[in-house]
Amino acid sequence: EPEVTQTPSHQVTQMGQEVILRCVPISNHLYFYWYRQILGQKVEFLVSFYNNEISEKSEIFDDQFSVERPDGSNFTLKIRSTKLEDSAMYFCASSELGGYTFGSGTRLTVV
Amino acid sequence: AQSVTQLDSHVSVSEGTPVLLRCNYSSSYSPSLFWYVQHPNKGLQLLLKYTSAATLVKGINGFEAEFKKSETSFHLTKPSAHMSDAAEYFCVVTPYNFNKFYFGSGTKLNVKP
Numbered sequence: 001e002p003e004v005t006q007t008p009s010h011q012v013t014q015m016g017q018e019v020i021l022r023c024v025p026i027s028n029h030l031y032f033y034w035y036r037q038i039l040g041q042k043v044e045f046l047v048s049f050y051n052n053e054i055s056e057k058s059e060i061f062d063d064q065f066s067v068e069r070p071d072g073s074n075f076t077l078k079i080r081s082t083k084l085e086d087s088a089m090y091f092c093a094s095s096e097l098g099g100y101t102f103g104s105g106t107r108l109t110v111v
Numbered sequence: 112a113q114s115v116t117q118l119d120s121h122v123s124v125s126e127g128t129p130v131l132l133r134c135n136y137s138s139s140y141s142p143s144l145f146w147y148v149q150h151p152n153k154g155l156q157l158l159l160k161y162t163s164a165a166t167l168v169k170g171i172n173g174f175e176a177e178f179k180k181s182e183t184s185f186h187l188t189k190p191s192a193h194m195s196d197a198a199e200y201f202c203v204v205t206p207y208n209f210n211k212f213y214f215g216s217g218t219k220l221n222v223k224p
Contacts, residue, residue, distance in 0.1 A: 043201065043214040056210055091155060104154030
């Protein structure tokens with residue numbers, strides 16, 4: 001069964017550093033998403049991406065965040081200058097209208 | 112506007128007894144509804160989904176859910192709990208365009224031997 005692959009599974013970074021979370025969506029999917037889950041809290045929508053541009057973003061997704069599809073297969077989330085409160089599990093997802101699949105997540109710890 | 116309310120933050124059942132995890136939704140459009148399960152330190156696994164076909168939806172591992180428009184509910188059930196069912200369960204709604212998912216706050220299911 002096709003999977004959404006996220007790397008790395010765990011990342012520890014120092015406050016203020018840039019971090020890039022990587023995702024390989026399912027190959028024939030056209031819609032891509034990032035969500036995050038702060039420990040003990042609800043899963044929150046960050047951003048959706050379609051046709052090489054952001055289609056919707058939440059208020060969480062401020063100027064510190066950016067997304068990119070650099071090579072037609074990867075889908076990345078960059079956090080420019082990490083803060084302690086960015087520590088969370090980040091989930092990538094892809095869909096083709098009804099076939100919504102999540103990756104297994106990247107646990108980001110900012111110290 | 113879309114939202115999901117999971118009525119119980121924790122549910123505890125004995126192994127072999129039925130499971131009921133409650134979910135109510137609010138949606139301006141004809142929604143699609145999902146249940147996901149998350150085991151500790153794992154990702155989100157799709158249990159089942161409703162996308163305007165049959166209102167009783169069967170999923171993996173013996174789970175099923177019934178879409179009741181009149182009650183705006185999508186409760187998750189299983190006739191007989193297994194120890195391996197212990198996890199956190201999320202009810203999720205998305206509008207017709209699937210632009211984003213709205214997650215409930217989750218229900219932690221504990222299964223006692």
